[in-house]
Amino acid sequence: MSxxxxxxxxxxxxxxxxxxxxxxxxxxxxxxxxFGPNGAGKTSFMKTLLGILPxxxxxxxxxxxxxxxxxxxxxxxxxxxxxxxxxxxxxAFIASSIRGNHLGIPLVTSKDKREIDHVLExxxxxxxxxxxxxxxxxxxxxxxxxxxxxxxxxxxxxxDEPFNNLDPKxxxxxxxxxxxxxxxxxxxxxxxxxxxxxxxxVMDQVLCLGNQAAVLGKVDTIITTKVLTELYGxxxxxxxxxxxxxxxxxxN
Amino acid sequence: MLTLEFMYHAxxxxxxxxxxxxxxxxxxxxxxxxxAGHALSHIxxxxxxxxxxxxxxxxxxxxxxxxxxxxxxGFIGPRLKDHDVAIGxxxxxxxxxxxxxxHFYTHYAIQVTSLLFGNIFSVDLVILYDLIGxxxxxxxxMLFFMRPLLFASxxxxxxxxxxxxLRWVSIIFLMLVACITVACVQVTGILLTFSLMIGPAAVARxxxxxxxxxxxxxxxxxxxxxxxxxIASWYTDLPVSFWISFLSFEIYLISLILSKFKKKM
Numbered sequence: 057m058s059x060x061x062x063x064x065x066x067x068x069x070x071x072x073x074x075x076x077x078x079x080x081x082x083x084x085x086x087x088x089x090x091f092g093p094n095g096a097g098k099t100s101f102m103k104t105l106l107g108i109l110p111x112x113x114x115x116x117x118x119x120x121x122x123x124x125x126x127x128x129x130x131x132x133x134x135x136x137x138x139x140x141x142x143x144x145x146x147x148a149f150i151a152s153s154i155r156g157n158h159l160g161i162p163l164v165t166s167k168d169k170r171e172i173d174h175v176l177e178x179x180x181x182x183x184x185x186x187x188x189x190x191x192x193x194x195x196x197x198x199x200x201x202x203x204x205x206x207x208x209x210x211x212x213x214x215x216d217e218p219f220n221n222l223d224p225k226x227x228x229x230x231x232x233x234x235x236x237x238x239x240x241x242x243x244x245x246x247x248x249x250x251x252x253x254x255x256x257x258v259m260d261q262v263l264c265l266g267n268q269a270a271v272l273g274k275v276d277t278i279i280t281t282k283v284l285t286e287l288y289g290x291x292x293x294x295x296x297x298x299x300x301x302x303x304x305x306x307x308n
Numbered sequence: 309m310l311t312l313e314f315m316y317h318a319x320x321x322x323x324x325x326x327x328x329x330x331x332x333x334x335x336x337x338x339x340x341x342x343x344a345g346h347a348l349s350h351i352x353x354x355x356x357x358x359x360x361x362x363x364x365x366x367x368x369x370x371x372x373x374x375x376x377x378x379x380x381x382g383f384i385g386p387r388l389k390d391h392d393v394a395i396g397x398x399x400x401x402x403x404x405x406x407x408x409x410x411h412f413y414t415h416y417a418i419q420v421t422s423l424l425f426g427n428i429f430s431v432d433l434v435i436l437y438d439l440i441g442x443x444x445x446x447x448x449x450m451l452f453f454m455r456p457l458l459f460a461s462x463x464x465x466x467x468x469x470x471x472x473x474l475r476w477v478s479i480i481f482l483m484l485v486a487c488i489t490v491a492c493v494q495v496t497g498i499l500l501t502f503s504l505m506i507g508p509a510a511v512a513r514x515x516x517x518x519x520x521x522x523x524x525x526x527x528x529x530x531x532x533x534x535x536x537x538x539i540a541s542w543y544t545d546l547p548v549s550f551w552i553s554f555l556s557f558e559i560y561l562i563s564l565i566l567s568k569f570k571k572k573m
Contacts, residue, residue: 106469107469107471108468108469124471127469127470127471130469132465132466132469134463134465134466142462143513143514143515143516143517144462144517144518144519144522145517145518147518148517148518148519149462151519152458152459152462152463152519153459153462153463153466153467155455156455156456156458156459156460156463156467156470156472157456157459157467157470157471157472158455158456159452159453159455159456160451160452160454160455161451161454161455162454162455162458162459162519186517188517
């Protein structure tokens with residue numbers, strides 16, 4: 057059974073065709089980086105996997121089910137969450153998502169508390185539990201969001217540009233945390249970003265979106281000067297130094 | 309003061325209204341929809357004066373108009389921060405319409421003044437029972453609806469992936485706000501509902517870091533301000549709604565100064 061299977065998948069928002077006839081398959085747990093120019097449809101593709109946006113045509117199966125049936129087992133960290141004015145603690149923030157889709161009073165049981173403690177400990181964020189979100193740095197907030205994503209033992213994690221506004225140190229810390237989670241829990245991680253370089257050492261495969269199409273492949277075959285220049289419609293150079301790739305742009 | 313029956317009614321009505329406003333105000337701020345809450349009460353004004361013109365009870369006009377407006381604002385956009393201009397224009401147009409209705413039917417000028425600024429000392433047992441009924445209805449819906457409301461307010465994108473309709477959450481929530489605004493009219497009046505809905509919640513949110521404690525603090529402050537307003541009005545012979553809005557502003561100001569002071573330390 058494929059973890060993710062797309063067959064001639066097309067996604068359309070209003071009159072705007074985002075993806076056309078996309079076919080790809082992900083068969084084993086891995087870390088996949090998602091890239092593409094602005095407006096290429098990275099977020100739309102992710103929202104379709106989550107069942108928020110409809111499939112226009114074609115087949116889409118995730119964890120062997122359609123997206124709406126599978127979403128219980130998919131964790132999602134959306135792009136740019138507005139948490140700057142939130143005075144709630146990390147723990148209270150995480151607790152708000154527990155059974156959030158059920159009616160009733162949001163009481164936290166002792167079982168819920170244990171589960172929150174467990175995920176906080178897993179991402180090494182126990183010390184953030186009682187700190188308010190407005191007092192946290194961008195990297196600390198990402199840790200809290202990661203902890204929340206791990207509630208309910210997801211089999212698939214989707215992260216939409218989690219490194220926006222993070223400095224390189226925090227990008228490295230959060231990235232290695234995500235990689236550890238992916239390997240220990242043997243799940244699929246789909247992570248979109250603008251800066252390819254920090255992800256090159258951790259990615260198993262790369263998914264590039266552009267011009268309503270997508271290509272999925274190993275880092276060596278996709279992260280090349282030719283593919284990236286075509287995809288972005290802009291001269292991009294991939295330089296290899298001591299078996300390490302660097303993606304850069306030309307300046308005249 | 310407490311030997312008079314109308315004072316008991318006033319304290320009871322103010323207490324009930326404060327519980328409702330403290331509760332809903334916390335969520336209004338969490339959802340950053342304070343302006344929508346403010347607009348709803350003003351939009352209701354046109355309904356109340358329009359109903360008077362048609363010979364109906366102004367409260368029924370207020371309730372129907374506010375509920376309709378709440379549902380409509382909720383339907384237009386779950387993320388209301390993008391609709392400030394539209395809400396502001398609807399708000400001022402409604403006030404203008406209310407004034408026009410008033411122009412045609414000046415008979416009800418006194419009743420309209422109490423709609424605008426409240427008249428808590430005129431609360432009798434019938435009004436009190438109506439208020440209790442409305443409060444119970446709002447609280448039951450609120451508690452029943454609280455879990456998805458909290459989730460959708462804090463993390464709308466994630467809530468959507470779990471099958472929650474942000475639009476329906478927004479519609480139900482703003483209709484609840486409309487109901488509570490109507491309940492508030494007798495105490496603070498349409499123009500000053502903001503003081504009991506937003507003031508206490510803003511202070512609670514500033515200092516309290518968990519949801520339930522924040523709600524309790526917001527309700528506690530709302531009761532303090534509402535009852536404090538009645539007591540101050542008794543001793544000074546100035547309007548209750550003035551005192552409530554004044555206390556709300558003062559407490560918010562003190563909280564703001566203290567929080568700036570705390571940050572510097």
